[in-house]
Amino acid sequence: MHELESQGRTTIYSVLSFGGGTQSGYLLEQHFRGEIEYDFIIFSDTGAEPEFIHEQVAWWQERQRSYGNQTPFLIARHGSMPAGLEEMLMRYIYTDYQRLQLPLYCSQLEQQTGEMKPAGMMPRQCTVDFKIVPVQQAARQAVLRELQLGPRQRLPKDIGFIIDIGFSYDEIRRIQSFQSPQYAYMYLAYPLVEQHVTTEASIQELEAGGCPVRRSRCYLCPFQCDGSRDIGMDWDEIIRAEPLSFLKACWFDEHLRIAQRSGHKLLRSLPYLHYTRQPLAQVYREAYRGLLVLHGKDLEAWRSGWEKRMQLRSLAG
Template sequence: MKDIHVISLGAGVQSTTMLLMACRGEFEPKPDLVIFSDTGWEPKNVYEHLEWLKDEVKKHGIEIAVTNNGNIKEDIVNSINDSKRFASLPFFVKNKDGSTSMVRRQCTNEYKIMPVRKAIRNHLGYVPKQRVKEMVHLWMGISTDEIQRVKESRERWITHRYPLIEKWMTRLDCMNWLQRNGYPVPPKSSCVGCPFHDNHMWLDMKRNDLESWNEAVEMDREIRRLPQFKNEIYLHRSCVPLDQVNFNENQIEMFEDCTGYCGV
């Protein structure tokens, strides 16, 4: 059985580090394929970083393939206007009894996982439902501080590999490696309106990326018109309109020089 090595690229700190380390021979073998699945709603600086990364890895004979399964922002807007199904984000729900809950997340599977699998199959020349004969080693950019995300593949023809965990690297180790080798530290890769953003991420967007902030505020307002939900839904865990959230800015400022999770 032939082994195929594929990097699933998110273009954030960890996956960028993993790819560049592979380019420099610090992870072997050299990957056969690198795939970035584009949700269509990343911040502009993530797309700028991706273009830089494409040029950088070309120097090492590696190409980054970009795939997608539609545009998540457009799909939400279309669902508001014509009630079409869309892969839901983990929106926060304000229930009628005053409690809060979260919508089941479908977006990662449909805009990230499934498009990568489809791109791998296309690369290997398979049509839908045809059995894959190769063993695909899918490299995931997960560091030790996210070890709870380590999972085995549910596909017989895919096995997951976690190179950063093999070297017991944290997110901070990745940042240090990038800086030590003269590479820029990437922005955090996630959808502009991802409900998983913490207060620091939202505040950083509000201060430093007004275009993305305005998009998120508008989307937060619009999702309450989604016909699929009986209760009010929000992007922020407080179940308050995003532009009215108190981010405790003075408290956050005390930690802006933190080199851990904050600000990366």
């Protein structure tokens, strides 16, 4: 706030970047109770959230109505890939698109021994590209509309934004910057870190208030765990709640490596969605086989739909 004011930005908009899960849900509930002011609530649809997260977003919209709260609740999407992460991955698999924006686990062939060895993790660029930037762009566009300016016009010099991100106190290491790298007049703030609220504490508070408590993430997120590594975002939940999404994740996992082996990609290692650097369909072999029998046709319909879209895209140049 002081930084923005020192730049002469005296009209400051407060925005909640709402992820549909627990931490930003905690902030949203505080807003509905009148404890934090927001000018906009913005949910960025990555195109790969499980259906239960969309149901939670709808629950929060209903909650807003029950409170009589009038804050604009906007849905944002990636500017050039409106179908989100699925579109990015399909482009990578079916076209010469080269960017992989997911935090994938990589393996490389060691020349001397001929063995596959872990080769680090790719950067988590998807959070910035498919969540934070679309929220920033939607906030900017909303204010331009409010001021009756066109989408490409400049904002007046006195305007600034503070975007609240729901990282919790135990996720403090996720904070990389307070200044938006994209817009000089936007700052990022982390109220749960400032309030020392942990993920667990936010979940307990939501549970006590009868609010939904499923953790938000994409169905194919490589940060999902299982067993002793369980952090509340696990593959088992996707297998149970979203069998078709799990099959899609297995399909992407396999076809990313097939694309790598084509020799047309710049990346020099093999990517995996699962932290063990094994094929996802192999890690959950029994579940995968059973679900393929039940949902194989739906998986094929989804795949061929995407293939047609990618062909049309190539024809359009």
